[in-house]
Amino acid sequence: MADGDAPLIEVKNLGVTLNTSRGPAQAVRGVSFALRRGETLGLVGESGCGKSVTALALMGLLPDSAVISGSIRLDGAELVGLPDSAYCKLRGNRISMIFQEPMTALNPMHTIGHQVAEPLLRHTGVSAAQARQEAIALLDRVGLPDASKRVDAYPHQFSGGQRQRITIAMALACQPDVLIADEPTTALDVTIQGQILDLIADLVAERGMSMILISHDLGVIAENVERMMVMYGGTVVESGETNAVFTRMGHPYTQGLFRARPRLGARKGTRLKTIAGTVPELADLPAGCTFADRCAIAEARCRAALPAVVDVGAAHGVRCIRTDVSMAAGGVGA
Amino acid sequence: MPSSTRASRWPTCERAADRIRRHRGNRTGRAAATGFWRRALRHRSFVLGAVLSLLVLGAALLSLVWTPWSAYDIDVASKLHPPSAAHWLGTDVLGRDIVSLLLVGARSTIMVGVIAVGIGLSFGVGLGLIAAARKGWTEELIMRMSDFTFAFPAVLSAIMLAAVAGPGMVTSITAIGIFQIPTFVRVTRGSANAIWAREFVLAARAAGKGSFRITIEHVLPNILSILIVQATIQFALAILAEAALSYLGLGTQPPQPSWGRMLNDAQTLLFQSPMLAVYPGAAIAIAVLGLNLLGDGLRDLLDPRLARER
Numbered sequence: 001m002a003d004g005d006a007p008l009i010e011v012k013n014l015g016v017t018l019n020t021s022r023g024p025a026q027a028v029r030g031v032s033f034a035l036r037r038g039e040t041l042g043l044v045g046e047s048g049c050g051k052s053v054t055a056l057a058l059m060g061l062l063p064d065s066a067v068i069s070g071s072i073r074l075d076g077a078e079l080v081g082l083p084d085s086a087y088c089k090l091r092g093n094r095i096s097m098i099f100q101e102p103m104t105a106l107n108p109m110h111t112i113g114h115q116v117a118e119p120l121l122r123h124t125g126v127s128a129a130q131a132r133q134e135a136i137a138l139l140d141r142v143g144l145p146d147a148s149k150r151v152d153a154y155p156h157q158f159s160g161g162q163r164q165r166i167t168i169a170m171a172l173a174c175q176p177d178v179l180i181a182d183e184p185t186t187a188l189d190v191t192i193q194g195q196i197l198d199l200i201a202d203l204v205a206e207r208g209m210s211m212i213l214i215s216h217d218l219g220v221i222a223e224n225v226e227r228m229m230v231m232y233g234g235t236v237v238e239s240g241e242t243n244a245v246f247t248r249m250g251h252p253y254t255q256g257l258f259r260a261r262p263r264l265g266a267r268k269g270t271r272l273k274t275i276a277g278t279v280p281e282l283a284d285l286p287a288g289c290t291f292a293d294r295c296a297i298a299e300a301r302c303r304a305a306l307p308a309v310v311d312v313g314a315a316h317g318v319r320c321i322r323t324d325v326s327m328a329a330g331g332v333g334a
Numbered sequence: 335m336p337s338s339t340r341a342s343r344w345p346t347c348e349r350a351a352d353r354i355r356r357h358r359g360n361r362t363g364r365a366a367a368t369g370f371w372r373r374a375l376r377h378r379s380f381v382l383g384a385v386l387s388l389l390v391l392g393a394a395l396l397s398l399v400w401t402p403w404s405a406y407d408i409d410v411a412s413k414l415h416p417p418s419a420a421h422w423l424g425t426d427v428l429g430r431d432i433v434s435l436l437l438v439g440a441r442s443t444i445m446v447g448v449i450a451v452g453i454g455l456s457f458g459v460g461l462g463l464i465a466a467a468r469k470g471w472t473e474e475l476i477m478r479m480s481d482f483t484f485a486f487p488a489v490l491s492a493i494m495l496a497a498v499a500g501p502g503m504v505t506s507i508t509a510i511g512i513f514q515i516p517t518f519v520r521v522t523r524g525s526a527n528a529i530w531a532r533e534f535v536l537a538a539r540a541a542g543k544g545s546f547r548i549t550i551e552h553v554l555p556n557i558l559s560i561l562i563v564q565a566t567i568q569f570a571l572a573i574l575a576e577a578a579l580s581y582l583g584l585g586t587q588p589p590q591p592s593w594g595r596m597l598n599d600a601q602t603l604l605f606q607s608p609m610l611a612v613y614p615g616a617a618i619a620i621a622v623l624g625l626n627l628l629g630d631g632l633r634d635l636l637d638p639r640l641a642r643e644r
Contacts, residue, residue, distance in 0.1 A: 061539055064470070085544065092541035099540075104533040109555040109637075118551075119541045170541060 006076070007034035008177055008210050009058070013070040016053050016062065016234075018282075024067075025282035027053040029234045029306075031070075037177065040204060040211045042225035042242065044218060044257070048279055050234040051214045055180045058212070059097055060087040074178070093123040096171035098200075100183040102163035106155040112139070112166050113151035119173040138169040142199060161192035168200065175207060182214045197224055218261055222246060227315075230254045233280050233290030235306070240316030250310075250318030252326050253291045289320070297325050373635060380631020386624025390617075394440040403431035405438040406589045414607055423613055426596070427603060432610070435591045436617055442592040443573055443621060446507050446585075450572040451565055453511025458518020459561060463553065465519070466526035467545045477523065480516035487513070489578060496584050506585040510575045514568050521564050525557040559633040566629030570622035577618070593617050 016028040028050040035041055043051045056062050058072060060079065072079040074094065079087070091097075099105040106115060116138055117131035126134065132151070139147035142165040155163060164184065171179060181200060185193040201224055204211045213225050221228050222242060229239040230251065238251040249255045256275040277294035280286060286293065288303035295302070302321065309317040312327060320326060374380055397405075402422070409429035417424045423432035461480070465473040486494075492509035499505050529535060530553065538548050577594020579585035586592040593614040600610035 059540055061536065088542045088544050090542070091539065092543075097537070097540040099533055099537055101533050105537045107534045107538070107552050107556070110551070118538075118543075122542055167537065170537070 006036075007073075008037045008039075008075060009035040010073040011058070011071070012073075014054065014057060014072060015069040016050075016057050017067040017069075018053070018063075019065040020283055022281070022283040026285055027066075027234050027282055028057065031229075031231075031236055033229060033236075033239065035178070035210045035212070037210055038208045039227070040213065040225040042221035042228035043212060043214045043231060044216065044221045044228060045231035046216055046257075046279060048282065049231040050282075051216075051231055052182055053234075054231070055097065055182050055212065055214055058178075058180060059091060059095060060084070061091075089123070092119040092171075092176070093174045094176055095178045095180065096174070096176040097180045097182060098164075098167055098171050098184045101187050102160055102167050103187065105167050106163055108155055111152045111154055112158070115155075116166065116169045116173055119170065123174045134173070135169070138173060139166065142166070142169045142172075142203075143195075144169070160188055161196065164188060164192075164196050165199070168196075168203070172203060172207070176209060178210045178212070179204065180212045180214070183216070184213075185220065186215075186217075193220075200224075218258060230257070233285060234282060235290060235319060236309075237291065237319045238317070240313065244313055244316045248313065248316070248327065250312045250316070250323050250327050251291075251320050252295045252297060252322075255326065256294075297322050370635060374631070377631050377635060379627040380635060383624050383627025383629070383631050386620050387628050390440050390621045390624060391444065393437050394444050397434075397437035397441055401431075401434040401437050403434045405430060405434040405591050414603075414610075424607075424609070426599065426610060430591075432613055435596055436593070436613060439591045439593045439596060439614065439617070440621075442503065442586050442590065443576070443594075443618075446503070446510065446576040446592075447569045447572045447621075449507045450510040450514060450575075451569050453508070454514025454518045454568055455561070455565055458515040459522045461515070462519045462522025463526055463549050465523045466530055466553065467549050473523070476519065480519040483512065484516040489575075489582065489584075492579050492584050493582075501584045501587065503586050503590070506576055506579040509579070509584075510572050513575070514572065517568065518561075518564065521560060522557065525560050526553050529553045529556045559637055562632050562636070563629045566625040569625050573618055573621060 011034070012032050014028055014031040015026070018025045018027045031050075031054055033041065043054065045051050053062070057066075057068055058079075060082065062068065068080050070080065074090065079090075106112065113132060113135050116135040117128070120126055120131040120134055121128065136148050136151050139151060144150065144162060144165050150157075155166070158166065164187075168184075179200075184200065185196050188196060197220065200211070200213075203209070211225070213221065215221055225242055227240065228242045228245055229236045230245070230253065231237065232253045238245060238249070238254045245254065246258075249258060253275070256273075259273045260275060262272055275294055280290055280293065286303060288301075288305055289295070289298065289307050292298040292302045299322070307319050307321045309319050310321070310323055312318050312323055407430065409425070411429065412421075412425055413427055413429040415421050415425040415429075421431050421433070423436075425431055426435065461476050465476040483491075491512060492506055495505050495509050496502075499508075526549075535548055535552055538552055543551070573594070576585050576592065577597055580592055580595040581598040586595055588595070596614035597611060597618070600607075600614070603610055
């Protein structure tokens with residue numbers, strides 16, 4: 001915590017190779033970003049693009065067989081290669097995570113009070129009674145009705161939205177510096193989604209946390225984060241201020257993703273636009289741009305080597321060599 | 335319906351509703367521990383299992399202070415008596431009182447079951463949990479070792495042990511116990527692996543817990559019901575294995591009575607006095623049935639998801 005401008009989390013050239021049954025798979029390549037205290041960052045992309053693997057790499061929760069290269073620094077301290085025992089002291093304490101599936105993220109055999117109090121007992125020196133009081137206060141803060149009465153209830157006695165509130169309370173117990181929310185609302189009803197996202201946004205602002213929000217939902221990203229990164233095939237294809245990216249999309253994939261969103265007021269029978277082709281197999285990535293096979297404006301040099309990041313605005317980078325075409329008025333095929 | 339009756343019914347309803355409300359209030363909060371016993375007494379198979387198991391335990395305890403006759407005195411003159419006032423279930427081929435034999439036999443049955451299953455549980459569950467938590471070559475080593483042990487039947491390992499340590503109850507208990515380890519290793523490791531793959535374990539790791547604490551706090555409680563049921567099955571198998579080993583002269587040594595030995599003694603007299611086989615057989619059946627019901631009941635009662643008040 002040298003000065004306010006030093007990044008809290010700094011990721012440089014992160015690479016993750018997973019050992020799969022189909023051979024080594026490069027799940028993440030050359031991901032770099034920095035996050036200052038209190039900033040929010042969104043990671044968007046479709047399934048298998050490396051969003052969750054990036055999050056797990058930050059948490060140090062990848063399987064032992066995964067090979068991690070590059071650097072992850074928390075407050076200047078290197079995390080890559082940190083022994084598990086040291087990582088255990090950070091997890092839940094300085095970096096926390098909210099998971100996608102609230103129905104399975106809680107242990108059915110323990111009361112919710114026990115599960116929320118657990119990180120406190122583990123990372124801070126409080127007594128069991130204090131931890132219990134703190135757990136009740138947290139559950140109350142995340143909007144669980146009747147927290148003091150229901151603290152000894154078991155997870156199955158709660159609804160999905162309530163359970164997600166409980167997992168948020170768990171993640172926030174030790175006042176972490178960084179909160180990673182991995183698709184926190186994907187498993188919930190749309191009406192509950194908004195409530196949970198509002199709650200997370202309130203808590204992030206209230207406690208001055210940094211947040212990394214992972215989602216495949218452009219709407220969720222647009223409303224909740226200051227900066228965003230679009231991932232595809234394990235690489236960041238576009239990154240920048242959320243507003244800047246939404247006003248001037250540079251990468252053909254981002255544009256395709258935006259066109260594929262469902263729209264209100266569309267005429268009945270209108271088909272959803274899709275991006276032609278399928279996501280490349282991570283074990284068998286093409287040499288050049290990972291999106292080239294599905295891109296309307298790809299040419300031979302796109303397939304030759306992975307394109308470098310091109311600056312198209314203030315802190316707005318696009319990993320595409322044809323931004324002159326893609327960012328021309330109207331974009332591609334719009 | 336006269337109006338007076340209806341009027342008198344309403345307060346009853348009110349009181350019932352009140353009772354229900356108070357009842358619900360108890361569900362959360364510190365009343366959970368007393369709730370366990372209240373639920374336990376309502377669980378039919380748990381109660382039946384507990385009664386049968388306590389019957390066997392009671393028989394063993396009773397035999398320590400009192401038996402109708404001595405279980406060791408041979409009286410060949412009064413052999414193979416039918417049931418009478420003096421010998422409630424008759425006598426065996428050596429003139430020993432069947433009731434006394436059954437009472438004393440319960441002791442060896444319980445001892446064999448408890449100790450052998452204890453050996454299997456403590457080593458097997460420990461190794462299984464380590465295998466699931468550690469993965470990699472540790473898991474491989476533990477599983478291959480348990481395969482190796484599994485390859486030798488209990489009888490064979492008992493014979494090997496007897497050759498070294500001499501036959502007897504300790505030998506047979508040890509052999510049965512060792513034979514049970516790989517079963518527990520496999521069951522534990524298989525179910526523990528399934529728990530390790532669950533998201534709440536990932537969440538626990540994200541909360542900063544190490545593998546030891548996750549094993550104790552998350553994995554073990556979630557596989558406990560499987561282990562309890564497995565233990566009751568293994569208890570039954572241990573009783574049967576003890577009977578087989580006693581038959582080979584490797585188990586309980588005469589004159590110490592055991593249900594397994596009684597059963598095997600009765601085998602040669604099956605046509606002459608079939609009831610001699612029925613008594614110890616029924617005793618074994620009661621013990622095994624009682625334990626299975628008890629295990630089933632415990633599994634239901636220990637699982638908070640099934641803990642519904644009716």
